[in-house]
Amino acid sequence: MQEVTPYVVTGRTLLGEDFREEDVSITVSGGIVTSIEPSSRTPDRWIVPAFFNAHTHLGDTVAMDLPARGSLADLVKPPDGLKHRILAATPRAELVRGMRASIIAMIATGTAGFADFREGGADGVAALREAAAGLDCRPIILGREGGEEVSDGAGISSVHDVANAEEVVRDARAAGRLVAFHAGEKNPDDIDETLEFEPDLLVHCTHATDAQLRRIVDMDIPVAVCPRSNWLLGVAASAAHPPITRILELGGRFYLGTDNVMFVQPDLSREMAFAATVYRAPPGEILRAAITGARMAGRSGFIEEGQEAHFLVVNPAKSNLSFSKDILATIVKRLDSSSIGQTVLTLQ
The missing domain is CATH 3.20.20.140 (Metal-dependent hydrolases)
Known part of the structure; x- marks a missing residue:
């Protein structure tokens, strides 16, 4: 069996169905979010559900x-x-x-x-x-x-x-x-x-x-x-x-x-x-x-441990989004493809 190498994505994240804003490191292995850990030092990026x-x-x-x-x-x-x-x-x-x-x-x-x-x-x-x-x-x-x-x-x-x-x-x-x-x-x-x-x-x-x-x-x-x-x-x-x-x-x-x-x-x-x-x-x-x-x-769609990894990494510094005072509202009203730096859409 081929070994799966985990990878980590870090940023300010909208977690769970209630979109809790937290600075975290997300570990993905085999297409699954295996852990979400608090992070004290995060890059200037947002991680939101796909x-x-x-x-x-x-x-x-x-x-x-x-x-x-x-x-x-x-x-x-x-x-x-x-x-x-x-x-x-x-x-x-x-x-x-x-x-x-x-x-x-x-x-x-x-x-x-x-x-x-x-x-x-x-x-x-x-x-x-x-x-x-x-x-x-x-x-x-x-x-x-x-x-x-x-x-x-x-x-x-x-x-x-x-x-x-x-x-x-x-x-x-x-x-x-x-x-x-x-x-x-x-x-x-x-x-x-x-x-x-x-x-x-x-x-x-x-x-x-x-x-x-x-x-x-x-x-x-x-x-x-x-x-x-x-x-x-x-x-x-x-x-x-x-x-x-x-x-x-x-x-x-x-x-x-x-x-x-x-x-x-x-x-x-x-x-x-x-x-x-x-x-x-x-x-x-x-x-x-x-x-x-x-x-x-058959999936929740939200960023949670145990769920398939489907999320977007947004680079607010690429545009005026970096001035946002409400990440959730900004994602809904202003997101476009130019701000999406990475898409993690891992299908099993």
């Missing part, structure tokens, strides 16, 4: 910023929305190249994993696996159109769009796979029906009613919200949608995602800054939402 993008459509990379007009249904509704027609007409090699480029972009901006609704059936799932091969960014693939059977679960569009949703959910449950639904993106009409399936994840809930939110929280279902995409696609125009503040008031959970690469860059630092500006949620809640989607991959 991100998990809770909702993407990476296949859309091939249609990035394509001039497009029309309703939400015209653009993205399966099976004949604009994005679906483009995906069907794109050669497989180009599709893989585009998805790989977006994964590399996510790594550069601090993302250690993502959950993708993958179109194209089993071949679409295989194409995303090929795109991610050898990269330190773990995909959770939620298949469609038959791809559910060879992926991590089912990524279902609105319950109103999928005639055999009951069968898809039943088969996914029988195989021990995840079940995720788009719901409530443009109105609340499909949320109650979706909740009958008791999904593991809801995406959007942009227009969920208060009664629906209470039910979602009571069922302990996390909601992956995608604020920039909602605003760009015209389904949100105020801080009430998606209802981030109300989810928090009710004691619920939300994750951050970036949605379609066709419209929005898959960069969670930009998503966090937008959410902080528009929704005024506490920085700790926003950062937590950019991390805890990692639970779908």
Whole structure:
């Protein structure tokens, strides 16, 4: 057996789920944080948890910023929305190249994993696996159109769009796979029906009613919200949608995602800054939402002993970040790839 050489990273660190600020030395061995020890002399750098993008459509990379007009249904509704027609007409090699480029972009901006609704059936799932091969960014693939059977679960569009949703959910449950639904993106009409399936994840809930939110929280279902995409696609125009503040008031959970690469860059630092500006949620809640989607991959996402090593080393001296009086708020509002000196995204 090959011996694993431990290595140590030292700096001011946001530790655990409560983001305790401490000067520590972190020892990593075999991809695991094996010890976190206080350090009296630390370099001028910050160590923060890496991100998990809770909702993407990476296949859309091939249609990035394509001039497009029309309703939400015209653009993205399966099976004949604009994005679906483009995906069907794109050669497989180009599709893989585009998805790989977006994964590399996510790594550069601090993302250690993502959950993708993958179109194209089993071949679409295989194409995303090929795109991610050898990269330190773990995909959770939620298949469609038959791809559910060879992926991590089912990524279902609105319950109103999928005639055999009951069968898809039943088969996914029988195989021990995840079940995720788009719901409530443009109105609340499909949320109650979706909740009958008791999904593991809801995406959007942009227009969920208060009664629906209470039910979602009571069922302990996390909601992956995608604020920039909602605003760009015209389904949100105020801080009430998606209802981030109300989810928090009710004691619920939300994750951050970036949605379609066709419209929005898959960069969670930009998503966090937008959410902080528009929704005024506490920085700790926003950062937590950019991390805890990692639970779908079976890990906490936080910097703790015994957890996989997924963190960013930020060099504040490379920019004006060195003047920060609140590291947590600065990470949420101002981080960009130019400040990230090192990414530790060790996958097992």
